Amino acid sequence: MLDAEYFDGHSARARRVSLHIAGHTLHIVGDGLDLAVPVADVDWPERRSSGVRMAHLAGGGSLHCQDGAAWDAWARAEGLRDPVVVRMQQSWRLAVAAGVALLVVTVGLYRWGVPVASRAIVALTPPEVDAAVGGVVLDALRDHGIIEPTAIEYEQQEEIRVAFARAFARTRPSGDQALVALRFYDSELGANALALPGGTIIVTDDMVRLLADREDVLLGVLAHEAGHVRGRHGMKSLVQTAFIGTLAGVAIGDYSVMLATVPAALGQMAYSRQFERDADGESIRLLRANGISPAVMVTLFERLQAARGRPPAGGLRAPLGIAFASHPADEERLRRFEQAAGVRARAR
Amino acid sequence: MEEVQLGVPAGAVQALDVRFTGSGGEYFRIWIVNLLLTIVTLGLYYPWAKARRLRYFCASTLVGGHALDFHGDPKSMLRGYLLAGALLAMYSLSGKISLPAGIVALLAVAGAYPALVWVALRFRLANTSWRGLRLRFAGTIGGAYRALLPAVVPVVLFISLGALVRQRTEVPGHLLHPGLALGVLLSMLSIPALAPLVLWLFKRYQHGHLALGEECGRLTAGPGPFYLLAVKIALVFALTLLLLMAGPIILAGGPAGYRNRLLVLLLLAFAYLVVLVIVGAYAVARLQNLLWSNTASARIRFGSALRALPYIRLAVTNLVLVIVTLGLYWPFAATALARMRLEAMAIQLDVPADELSAEPRRDDDATGDAAGDLFGLDIGF
Numbered sequence: 193m194l195d196a197e198y199f200d201g202h203s204a205r206a207r208r209v210s211l212h213i214a215g216h217t218l219h220i221v222g223d224g225l226d227l228a229v230p231v232a233d234v235d236w237p238e239r240r241s242s243g244v245r246m247a248h249l250a251g252g253g254s255l256h257c258q259d260g261a262a263w264d265a266w267a268r269a270e271g272l273r274d275p276v277v278v279r280m281q282q283s284w285r286l287a288v289a290a291g292v293a294l295l296v297v298t299v300g301l302y303r304w305g306v307p308v309a310s311r312a313i314v315a316l317t318p319p320e321v322d323a324a325v326g327g328v329v330l331d332a333l334r335d336h337g338i339i340e341p342t343a344i345e346y347e348q349q350e351e352i353r354v355a356f357a358r359a360f361a362r363t364r365p366s367g368d369q370a371l372v373a374l375r376f377y378d379s380e381l382g383a384n385a386l387a388l389p390g391g392t393i394i395v396t397d398d399m400v401r402l403l404a405d406r407e408d409v410l411l412g413v414l415a416h417e418a419g420h421v422r423g424r425h426g427m428k429s430l431v432q433t434a435f436i437g438t439l440a441g442v443a444i445g446d447y448s449v450m451l452a453t454v455p456a457a458l459g460q461m462a463y464s465r466q467f468e469r470d471a472d473g474e475s476i477r478l479l480r481a482n483g484i485s486p487a488v489m490v491t492l493f494e495r496l497q498a499a500r501g502r503p504p505a506g507g508l509r510a511p512l513g514i515a516f517a518s519h520p521a522d523e524e525r526l527r528r529f530e531q532a533a534g535v536r537a538r539a540r
Numbered sequence: 541m542e543e544v545q546l547g548v549p550a551g552a553v554q555a556l557d558v559r560f561t562g563s564g565g566e567y568f569r570i571w572i573v574n575l576l577l578t579i580v581t582l583g584l585y586y587p588w589a590k591a592r593r594l595r596y597f598c599a600s601t602l603v604g605g606h607a608l609d610f611h612g613d614p615k616s617m618l619r620g621y622l623l624a625g626a627l628l629a630m631y632s633l634s635g636k637i638s639l640p641a642g643i644v645a646l647l648a649v650a651g652a653y654p655a656l657v658w659v660a661l662r663f664r665l666a667n668t669s670w671r672g673l674r675l676r677f678a679g680t681i682g683g684a685y686r687a688l689l690p691a692v693v694p695v696v697l698f699i700s701l702g703a704l705v706r707q708r709t710e711v712p713g714h715l716l717h718p719g720l721a722l723g724v725l726l727s728m729l730s731i732p733a734l735a736p737l738v739l740w741l742f743k744r745y746q747h748g749h750l751a752l753g754e755e756c757g758r759l760t761a762g763p764g765p766f767y768l769l770a771v772k773i774a775l776v777f778a779l780t781l782l783l784l785m786a787g788p789i790i791l792a793g794g795p796a797g798y799r800n801r802l803l804v805l806l807l808l809a810f811a812y813l814v815v816l817v818i819v820g821a822y823a824v825a826r827l828q829n830l831l832w833s834n835t836a837s838a839r840i841r842f843g844s845a846l847r848a849l850p851y852i853r854l855a856v857t858n859l860v861l862v863i864v865t866l867g868l869y870w871p872f873a874a875t876a877l878a879r880m881r882l883e884a885m886a887i888q889l890d891v892p893a894d895e896l897s898a899e900p901r902r903d904d905d906a907t908g909d910a911a912g913d914l915f916g917l918d919i920g921f
């Protein structure tokens with residue numbers, strides 16, 4: 193038996209009742225009341241260290257008990273069990289364990305979960321979606337005046353297309369084609385190349401001019417962009433940003449919506465570094481297959497830096513496009529091309 | 541509360557004190573366990589975590605010795621979050637796709653916003669009870685549109701005109717039409733000029749339709765005090781900015797070497813964060829007093845005497861501790877802030893509480909509550 197207050201939901205008047213459970217029925221008796229309610233229909237309160245216990249009844253009524261300890265003792269005696277979540281919440285040991293598990297799960301999601309999930313989602317997405325997104329981005333770039341009609345002669349464009357198609361075919365013994373379309377544009381982005389989802393690669397006039405005398409380097413750049421297309425990196429980064437943004441928003445959005453955008457930004461930076469490594473790998477593969485030393489790419493970084501006068505800030509970023517020259521020109525990437533060249537030299 | 545004079549016999553007046561009994565340690569455990577469950581389920585557990593949090597805070601809030609209670613059903617909240625999430629995803633995607641699509645989406649969200657606010661208010665109040673009586677939000681959807689129209693129009697106007705100007709100026713040699721330039725300027729200036737009025741209109745709508753049984757609240761303050769408060773907040777902002785940022789800025793301009801630049805930058809960012817927290821806490825405290833000291837129904841009067849300085853001190857201490865503990869102090873901070881805010885409240889009934897009664901309740905959809913949360917709309921009672 194437990195003393196409690198009963199409220200019927202229509203009046204604020206408290207009625208003093210006593211509770212007991214017989215079988216699967218809760219009996220509420222006193223102050224002119226004699227109710228029998230199935231135990232399963234009651235929304236029982238969770239145990240807490242102090243304070244009121246309030247149970248919700250199906251018809252809008254509720255039971256209040258000011259003496260939390262008495263309620264807990266009664267509930268235990270009547271055979272009501274705490275859910276697992278409540279047992280965890282009420283134990284410091286289990287709560288700290290939950291904290292450690294949270295850390296492990298977060299790191300795991302960040303390192304493997306989100307990339308794997310976005311890979312799966314992108315794999316399930318029909319390629320037509322990539323093409324549609326790429327088309328929309330291309331239109332947006334044109335509408336905003338970021339890209340304008342090229343000044344490169346058609347013959348030169350075709351030369352580059354043919355050279356790339358030939359070089360690419362050498363990386364594929366089966367002889368399948370690179371499913372990319374090279375498009376040339378004059379652009380305020382400077383010497384740059386962008387891979388759009390769906391296979392369009394934008395090459396700026398400045399990039400063609402920068403490497404006019406170095407077709408080998410230009411092939412490396414195009415192979416890098418083709419790597420982004422093949423890996424569907426644009427689509428993946430779209431899905432990953434949405435993923436992390438949603439998770440962070442749900443996890444810490446209650447505290448600060450502004451703070452919740454930080455993990456998405458950081459995550460995107462980390463993942464795009466991985467995309468660059470993959471794309472550089474494609475570049476190295478194509479150069480090697482064509483008997484070109486990957487070390488030629490050093491020329492690109494040198495010329496880009498000279499053209500700008502300072503290391504690129506990475507501030508100009510086209511929406512969704514992965515622009516070659518907008519990457520932080522890190523030492524790491526340079527070293528990789530040099531190392532790839534060194535390994536090859538020794539192998540020879 | 542002191543200035544409240546009541547023309548009824550003293551015997552009928554009942555003062556209800558507000559106490560908050562939540563504990564930081566317990567809320568920490570609830571928070572971390574539910575955060576784990578939310579992350580492990582990729583967010584699907586969030587409505588259950590949120591309902592549990594609201595139930596904990598409500599049950600910890602005693603009004604005249606009786607706790608508030610939260611009745612929201614996590615399953616209907618989940619439906620609401622999914623719908624709101626879909627809306628938000630559509631909005632952010634269309635913004636990335638193109639300018640016209642972005643503007644259309646902005647107009648759609650702006651058009652739906654008052655309705656979402658209305659649903660959120662209804663859901664939250666209809667699922668909060670005291671002594672078994674559900675609260676109610678008696679406002680109409682049309683009222684929400686009327687109250688929020690002055691907020692939506694200048695923002696939409698400014699963004700659309702701004703986009704138009706950007707398009708025009710991209711053509712070389714094209715001179716900006718003076719009328720268009722004036723429109724942009726006026727719509728831009730109207731946003732801060734209208735902000736206190738907008739807040740007043742919204743709060744009048746919100747507090748004017750808080751209902752419990754036959755009792756329905758009314759906000760007795762006019763827009764004047766809101767403008768005065770806005771001026772005070774601006775002054776506090778300017779003053780704290782001057783006081784707190786001067787040090788780091790002088791340091792930044794001094795002979796600090798390249799190595800120290802990062803440190804100076806961090807110091808500047810921290811100082812600015814402190815400024816924001818101070819101004820935010822000041823605004824919260826003063827607004828709470830302004831709102832609740834001027835809210836009353838026929839037989840219920842509210843009052844609030846939250847002192848700004850202690851509240852600011854608490855908020856700044858919390859900020860430092862949250863940073864130092866990498867966020868782990870957050871549940872302790874949340875309970876401490878809630879305690880100070882709630883215990884500054886006072887409620888007076890001109891009628892014995894037993895005589896209050898509720899109208900029959902209606903079931904409400906959680907969509908609005910969920911949308912309100914995702915769109916950064918915090919509705920606390």
Ligand SMILES: [Zn+2]
Pocket residue numbers: 416420467468471514515516519
């Ligand atoms: Zn790249």
